[in-house]
Amino acid sequence: xxxxxxxxxxxxxxxxxxxxxxxxxxxxxxxxxxxxxxxxxxxxxxxxxxxxxxxxxxxxxxxxxxxxxxxxxxxxxxxxxxxxxxxxxxxxxxxxxxxxxxxxxxxxxxxxxxxxxxxxxxxxxxxxxxxxxxxxxxxxxxxxxxxxxxxxxxxxxxxxxxxxxxxxxxxxxxxxxxxxxxxxxxxxxxxxxxxxxxxxxxxxxxxxxxxxxxxxxxxxxxxxxxxxxxxxxxxxxxxxxxxxxxxxxxxxxxxxxxxxxxxxxxxxxxxxxxxxxxxxxxxxxxxxxxxxxxxxxxxxxxxxxxxxxxxxxxxxxxxxxxxxxxxxxxxxxx
Amino acid sequence: xxxxxxxxxxxxxxxxxxxxxxxxxxxxxxxxxxxxxxxxxxxxxxxxxxxxxxxxxxxxxxxxxxxxxxxxxxxxxxxxxxxxxxxxxxxxxxxxxxxxxxxxxxxxxxxxxxxxxxxxxxxxxxxxxxxxxxxxxxxxxxxxxxxxxxxxxxxxxxxxxxxxxxxxxxxxxxxxxxxxxxxxxxxxxxxxxxxxxxxxxxxxxxxxxxxxxxxxxxxxxxxxxxxxxxxxxxxxxxxxxxxxxxxxxxxxxxxxxxxxxxxxxxxxxxxxxxxxxxxxxxxxxxxxxxxxxxxxxxxxxxxxxxxxxxxxxxxxxxxxxxxxxxxxxxxxxxxxxxxxxxxxxxxxxxxxxxxxxxxxxxxxxxxxxxxxxxxxxxxxxxxxxxxxxxxxxxxxxxxxxxxxxxxxxxxxxxxxxxxxxxxxxxxxxxxxxxxxxxxxxxxxxxxxxxxx
Numbered sequence: 001x002x003x004x005x006x007x008x009x010x011x012x013x014x015x016x017x018x019x020x021x022x023x024x025x026x027x028x029x030x031x032x033x034x035x036x037x038x039x040x041x042x043x044x045x046x047x048x049x050x051x052x053x054x055x056x057x058x059x060x061x062x063x064x065x066x067x068x069x070x071x072x073x074x075x076x077x078x079x080x081x082x083x084x085x086x087x088x089x090x091x092x093x094x095x096x097x098x099x100x101x102x103x104x105x106x107x108x109x110x111x112x113x114x115x116x117x118x119x120x121x122x123x124x125x126x127x128x129x130x131x132x133x134x135x136x137x138x139x140x141x142x143x144x145x146x147x148x149x150x151x152x153x154x155x156x157x158x159x160x161x162x163x164x165x166x167x168x169x170x171x172x173x174x175x176x177x178x179x180x181x182x183x184x185x186x187x188x189x190x191x192x193x194x195x196x197x198x199x200x201x202x203x204x205x206x207x208x209x210x211x212x213x214x215x216x217x218x219x220x221x222x223x224x225x226x227x228x229x230x231x232x233x234x235x236x237x238x239x240x241x242x243x244x245x246x247x248x249x250x251x252x253x254x255x256x257x258x259x260x261x262x263x264x265x266x267x268x269x270x271x272x273x274x275x276x277x278x279x280x281x282x283x284x285x286x287x288x289x290x291x292x293x294x295x296x297x298x299x300x301x302x303x304x305x306x307x308x309x310x311x312x313x314x315x316x317x318x319x320x321x322x323x324x325x326x327x328x329x330x331x332x333x334x
Numbered sequence: 335x336x337x338x339x340x341x342x343x344x345x346x347x348x349x350x351x352x353x354x355x356x357x358x359x360x361x362x363x364x365x366x367x368x369x370x371x372x373x374x375x376x377x378x379x380x381x382x383x384x385x386x387x388x389x390x391x392x393x394x395x396x397x398x399x400x401x402x403x404x405x406x407x408x409x410x411x412x413x414x415x416x417x418x419x420x421x422x423x424x425x426x427x428x429x430x431x432x433x434x435x436x437x438x439x440x441x442x443x444x445x446x447x448x449x450x451x452x453x454x455x456x457x458x459x460x461x462x463x464x465x466x467x468x469x470x471x472x473x474x475x476x477x478x479x480x481x482x483x484x485x486x487x488x489x490x491x492x493x494x495x496x497x498x499x500x501x502x503x504x505x506x507x508x509x510x511x512x513x514x515x516x517x518x519x520x521x522x523x524x525x526x527x528x529x530x531x532x533x534x535x536x537x538x539x540x541x542x543x544x545x546x547x548x549x550x551x552x553x554x555x556x557x558x559x560x561x562x563x564x565x566x567x568x569x570x571x572x573x574x575x576x577x578x579x580x581x582x583x584x585x586x587x588x589x590x591x592x593x594x595x596x597x598x599x600x601x602x603x604x605x606x607x608x609x610x611x612x613x614x615x616x617x618x619x620x621x622x623x624x625x626x627x628x629x630x631x632x633x634x635x636x637x638x639x640x641x642x643x644x645x646x647x648x649x650x651x652x653x654x655x656x657x658x659x660x661x662x663x664x665x666x667x668x669x670x671x672x673x674x675x676x677x678x679x680x681x682x683x684x685x686x687x688x689x690x691x692x693x694x695x696x697x698x699x700x701x702x703x704x705x706x707x708x709x710x711x712x713x714x715x716x717x718x719x720x721x722x723x724x725x726x727x728x729x730x731x732x733x734x735x736x737x738x739x740x741x742x743x744x745x746x747x748x749x750x751x752x753x754x755x756x757x758x759x760x761x762x763x764x765x766x767x768x769x770x771x772x773x774x775x776x777x778x779x780x781x782x783x784x785x786x
Contacts, residue, residue: 031629036654036661038777041629057754062777065749065756069728085631210777212655219778238620239604255439256432258422268373268425269498289657296655296662297680297694298616302585302606303542322584325591327604334584 027100033086037063038212040106045086047105049074051098059105060210109209214295221261223283225291228265230283231273233330240328241287243301245294247332250305257305301325304332366495373494376423377487381480383417387441388477391470394445395463407449414442425498433520434476441469447739479519544700545608545615546587552611557590563612564592564605567644568619568690581606589615608699617693619684623659626685630654633661636688637681641665646679646698659685660692667698670708673733676742677702705734710744710763717746720766725750725757735760737769745769 033041042063049055049067054074057066068084075082080089213219225248233244251257251264258264266274273279301307307330308318321333390413394406418438444465448458458466486492555563561576576594588609595602605617628636634654641649650673653664665679682692710717710732718727733747737760745760756776760769 029629032631033629034631034634034654036656037630038656039626058779060777060779064777065751065774066754066776069751069756072728210779212657213775213778214655215775219780237602237604239618242618255418256435258419263419263422267422289660292657293618293682293692296682297664298618298682298692299694299696300604300606300616300618302581302615303540304584323582324584325581325606326579327591332584333582 027102028091028095032088033063035063035065035068035084036212042067043105043109044100044102045071045094048094048098048100051100058210059109061109062210062212214292217261217295222288222291222295224265225261225295226283226288227279227281228271228273229290230287231278231281232271233328234281234284234287236328236330238286238290239300240330241290242293242298243304243327243332244307244330245291246299246301247304247307249294250299250301250303254305300327301332304334306334307332370493370495373424376420377494378484380417380420380424381477381484383413383420384473384477384480387413387417388470388473391441391466391473395466395470407445411442411445411449414438414445418442425494437472437476441473444469476519483516483519541696541700543586545613545696546585548700549587549608549610549613552608554610555612560590560607560609560612561592564607564614565594567614568594568603568605568617570594570596570603613695613699614693615696615699617690619689619691621691623684623691624686626659628685628688630656630661630685633683633685633688634663637661637663637683637690638665640681640690641679646695649679652678656685661685662692667702669705671732672708672744673731673747674702674705675733675735705742707744708732708734710746712746712761712763712766714746717761717763717766718748720761720768721748721750721759722752725752725759728756732763733760735769743769749774 027044029041031037031041033045038061040061043059043061045063046055046057046059046061046067049070050059054077055067055070057070071086071090072082072084074080075084075090078093211219213222225245228248229241229245233241236244248261248264252259252261258267265271265279269275271279302324304324306318306321309329310319310331311329313319318333323331323333325332387410390406390409394410397406415438418435421435421438444462448462557578561578562572564578565572565574565576574594574596576592578590578592581589581591590607590609592605592607593602594605601619601621603617603619606615607613608615634651638649638651641647646667648668649665650668651663652666652673652675655662661683663681663683665681667674667677677698679698680692680694681690683689684691714730718730721727727748727750729749731747733745734742735745735747737743744763746763748759748761750757750759756774758770758772758774760771761767762769
């Protein structure tokens with residue numbers, strides 16, 4: 001990240017460069033990036049698109065709708081096939097025309113730090129923060145801090161009197177790519193954007209990590225359900241855990257039961273794990289995966305709304321229900 | 335001297351223990367009371383809302399004129415869902431409330447449907463008016479019974495927690511108690527819900543029942559054949575260990591659950607197959623998935639290849655999401671450029687080796703069939719004119735969806751943006767009416783509590 005490390009790259013397209021000249025980067029991995037993806041490639045894609053003004057949302061590392069439309073606009077502007085897929089062609093073009101300061105963006109992502117628009121506007125003429133996101137940092141400040149952190153080797157310590165989140169256990173797709181060792185591109189370049197910078201450039205941008213959640217559910221719903229599944233079915237086979245999660249969802253859709261996840265789970269006497277407090281144990285990754293599977297439509301219980309452990313069940317009436325299947329120790333019934 | 339000291343020390347200790355026990359007892363008592371209070375609140379509110387429900391149903395029968403009518407029907411809808419909610423706060427299994435719940439759900443559904451539609455054009459039919467009258471007289475009875483139980487409870491100083499305790503210690507709460515009163519209310523409500531709400535009137539059959547209809551005429555297979563088919567479907571060698579178990583009588587169709595263990599013992603598969611025709615309803619593989627090596631795009635292609643390999647062709651990817659190490663894909667069949675959403679399939683691929691880890695085909699096998707009416711009355715331009723002027727359309731498809739009444743309708747599926755939000759709109763391709771409008775969820779920021 002030191003200035004001396006920058007290498008000249010001679011390319012017809014970069015002839016208009018004013019300041020220092022970037023290292024050619026092969027930062028993107030080989031994959032074709034498509035909607036729904038998460039991870040470093042997506043972070044880079046969003047940062048690069050933002051650099052040339054095609055992406056104004058939060059850089060969050062999840063290829064959602066906003067990113068999808070940005071990619072399509074970019075493809076349309078440059079006469080490429082408009083399919084929302086980020087293939088080699090598009091990546092090569094982005095590599096040539098934009099800069100990506102991987103370390104800076106990742107630091108910001110880790111620390112949930114807001115910073116000025118990641119983009120072309122030279123610092124001197126950059127406008128002040130445009131209202132919105134608690135405009136603490138101006139361009140100058142943030143860029144400075146990025147350099148400082150760069151020099152300190154980027155240990156990922158949240159040293160800056162940072163805003164909100166540092167990372168916790170849930171780093172979606174974050175760890176996965178880090179080992180791939182992506183070379184860094186250098187900052188401070190005046191890029192050739194192909195002459196088509198959209199008008200409305202927002203000066204404020206922020207970077208915050210995000211995760212994919214299934215439609216209609218929040219991360220916190222998933223958390224509550226994972227707690228219930230873990231309390232009820234830890235030690236059961238994975239499929240059995242998916243089935244327990246599916247029963248919660250089947251109840252939500254059944255007129256006999258409350259229609260929210262928490263309503264179903266905390267219905268008095270509905271789940272033993274709620275009655276004896278085991279629901280407050282910290283769930284493991286398997287329980288969470290099982291919940292996601294169930295929300296995404298898997299239902300090994302085949303539509304059951306009840307289940308019980310025939311060995312420990314206390315209330316006799318439950319045995320009278322027509323059984324569907326047994327998975328592990330649980331019998332599923334409706 | 336020594337004796338005196340001992341006595342003094344022991345009496346102090348005794349006193350201390352006494353105080354401690356008393357305090358613990360007090361705390362426990364306080365907790366039990368607050369527990370009981372929650373039940374009491376839910377119960378009394380329930381009977382209060384049944385009261386109100388009766389009033390509003392009566393009012394809606396008496397009102398003439400579209401606008402006021404809307405008001406009272408909306409009120410009915412609101413109160414019935416409140417009451418439904420309160421039933422959920424009473425201990426499950428303690429009171430037999432299934433039918434009462436069903437009654438409330440029926441009232442809610444009816445009042446919603448009639449309250450939101452334009453009754454200038456579509457006034458209440460005679461049949462619907464009868465139904466409303468029915469609901470009203472039923473509400474009257476349920477309310478009356480509930481009021482009686484409530485009076486009993488108040489007079490006899492009834493405690494929910496007592497019944498709960500009895501129930502937990504497996505004693506049957508005897509006759510003549512609250513529980514049996516509730517039971518008789520519920521019996522009555524059962525009569526109501528059977529009388530005027532039959533299942534085939536507008537209600538969609540659930541997917542299992544539809545699947546049962548589809549497989550009815552197919553060939554019945556033996557257990558060995560089912561296992562063979564299951565292995566073939568999962569691309570496993572015929573040599574792996576597998577055992578099959580029959581599904582219980584709670585299923586509308588006969589089927590097997592097949593458990594397959596790979597020879598290395600690390601992965602195992604579970605798959606449900608129908609006995610007739612051997613259709614794979616769902617399959618899951620459980621094993622640890624290591625670091626992702628393939629991208630989501632490659633995984634989606636593998637998923638598609640898998641489906642094509644199994645003879646499920648002409649499908650289109652409509653949604654893909656990466657959850658850490660798994661790619662989840664939704665495919666729908668496409669016929670004459672129309673997406674058939676009721677027939678959707680789910681395929682999950684592990685991103686470490688591209689292997690299948692999840693499959694769900696129930697909807698596909700239950701619903702996929704030749705559909706005849708796939709040509710829209712409106713052109714796309716006509717449909718786009720119906721869109722809210724602030725929306726900018728980005729992507730359009732023709733699609734068959736199941737609407738809120740459970741009917742299949744041909745629609746234009748339009749993805750549009752407004753103020754940075756993406757919306758999915760289904761416009762009826764014959765009438766231009768909005769069947770469904772949904773704001774698409776964006777990825778959720780990680781709310782981290784460690785720092786607070």
